[in-house]
Amino acid sequence: MRAAIYRGAGHVTVEEVSDPLITAPTDAVVRVLRSCICGSDLWAYRGVIQRAVPSRLGHEFLGTVEAVGSEVRTLKPGDLVVAPFQWSDNTCPACRDGLQTSCVNGGTFGAPGTDGGQGEAVRVPQADGTLVAVPGGAESVSEAALRALLATTDVAATGLHGAVLAEVGEGATVGVIGDGAVGLCAVLGARAILGAERVLLFSRNPERQALGRRFGATDVIPERGEAAIATARDLTAGLGLRHIVEAVGTEASWEMALGMARDGGTIGAVGVPHTAPTLPLFPPFVHHLRIHVGVAPVRHYLPQLITRVLEGTYDAGPVFDLEMPLQDVALGYAAMSERRAIKVMLS
Numbered sequence: 001m002r003a004a005i006y007r008g009a010g011h012v013t014v015e016e017v018s019d020p021l022i023t024a025p026t027d028a029v030v031r032v033l034r035s036c037i038c039g040s041d042l043w044a045y046r047g048v049i050q051r052a053v054p055s056r057l058g059h060e061f062l063g064t065v066e067a068v069g070s071e072v073r074t075l076k077p078g079d080l081v082v083a084p085f086q087w088s089d090n091t092c093p094a095c096r097d098g099l100q101t102s103c104v105n106g107g108t109f110g111a112p113g114t115d116g117g118q119g120e121a122v123r124v125p126q127a128d129g130t131l132v133a134v135p136g137g138a139e140s141v142s143e144a145a146l147r148a149l150l151a152t153t154d155v156a157a158t159g160l161h162g163a164v165l166a167e168v169g170e171g172a173t174v175g176v177i178g179d180g181a182v183g184l185c186a187v188l189g190a191r192a193i194l195g196a197e198r199v200l201l202f203s204r205n206p207e208r209q210a211l212g213r214r215f216g217a218t219d220v221i222p223e224r225g226e227a228a229i230a231t232a233r234d235l236t237a238g239l240g241l242r243h244i245v246e247a248v249g250t251e252a253s254w255e256m257a258l259g260m261a262r263d264g265g266t267i268g269a270v271g272v273p274h275t276a277p278t279l280p281l282f283p284p285f286v287h288h289l290r291i292h293v294g295v296a297p298v299r300h301y302l303p304q305l306i307t308r309v310l311e312g313t314y315d316a317g318p319v320f321d322l323e324m325p326l327q328d329v330a331l332g333y334a335a336m337s338e339r340r341a342i343k344v345m346l347s
């Protein structure tokens with residue numbers, strides 16, 4: 001089979017690799033129908049972080065079950081399944097706390113020694129705990145629903161998680177910092193699921209601004225830095241925002257989040273902080289800020305998101321603004337790295 005392989009910064013290839021096999025009785029093998037490129041895949045592509053060379057790529061995929069190990073109980077060959085970007089047993093204490101990304105038997109697709117989602121098939125460890133079957137199977141799912149389901153494997157759930165961490169509720173006013181797929185999905189989650197009334201999206205890119213409005217942003221603010229902070233305060237009678245989603249993970253985005261938070265406000269941070277390893281604690285101390293951070297436990301959100309997709313009440317599929325076959329994955333990385341695409345879908 002073929003799979004995307006990381007060959008160094010700026011260098012992604014598609015190569016022949018061995019077919020995945022069941023190696024543990026709790027495994028399943030999934031034939032990938034759709035996968036995608038994540039903003040977090042770009043960190044290694046841009047050379048910001050180190051990644052093993054060569055290594056498999058991708059952690060967002062859905063597909064059909066091809067084979068299951070002898071201990072797999074809830075899945076059977078032919079099932080259409082959605083995979084969160086990490087596997088988990090869904091039974092350990094961390095999983096029962098809703099933190100499947102801290103599972104004692106968990107791991108990440110695309111990490112050294114594992115299969116990546118950007119390939120024709122994937123060995124999925126802890127299949128019962130990880131994969132969520134879509135009722136009705138592949139025959140009953142439209143192409144649009146398939147895109148919406150693919151989005152739930154990471155960005156739709158991660159954006160929603162950011163809004164949950166920011167304690168967004170009915171009638172809330174929320175600021176979303178970051179107009180990548182996760183930030184845009186935070187807008188959608190805050191409005192369509194959590195009932196926010198007003199969402200300020202900070203974006204200066206016309207396509208992303210338009211999608212942000214489609215997802216429910218009520219105010220789109222092109223300023224950055226101090227100017228953005230001033231605008232956010234102007235729009236809230238000088239008080240600042242009670243709820244902020246930080247979906248970038250850089251020093252600049254954290255400065256904005258801290259600067260526009262209302263005293264006692266909550267920042268929900270889902271931007272991977274590769275380039276912002278230190279956080280000043282004095283401003284949050286003085287202003288009573290609540291800072292909730294964490295890698296999204298996508299598995300926790302999947303059942304409800306899949307239900308909403310099938311009901312037609314939740315559709316993050318429009319984040320995919322470019323699609324291509326797996327063979328062209330290198331073009332997809334380049335397009336996302338150069339911000340010519342919000343998110344690339346691979347088929």
Ligand SMILES: [Zn+2]
Nearest residue numbers: 090092095103
């Ligand atoms: Zn667990």
